[in-house]
Amino acid sequence: MSDTATRTTPRAQGRKAYRAFGGRPSGTRHPLVAAAMVLPLAALLVVVFGGWESVVTQASSVGVMMGR
Structure with missing residues (x-):
């Protein structure tokens, strides 16, 4: 039998490490922060x-194109 239930993927390990160092999960950046990075x-x-x-x-x- 496979023991895949106990293993974690490298991606999951990366997310765990990122959060441990104070990072936020992907997709939660505030729009003003994104604008400040791009402008x-x-x-x-x-x-x-x-x-x-x-x-x-x-x-x-x-x-x-967006209909405005």
Whole structure:
């Protein structure tokens, strides 16, 4: 017989270790934290690749696709 019920997967072990060091389970990051992580990179990409007009155009296109 197999003893798989007593074994833990490497993924489960990683989650356990992550929580032991104060981490949160995946998928629970606050949206403002996510925005704070993304905005500096977005600003850099705007400066390097093209200006605000392209950002506004893309945002408008996404808004139309989402039905806003």
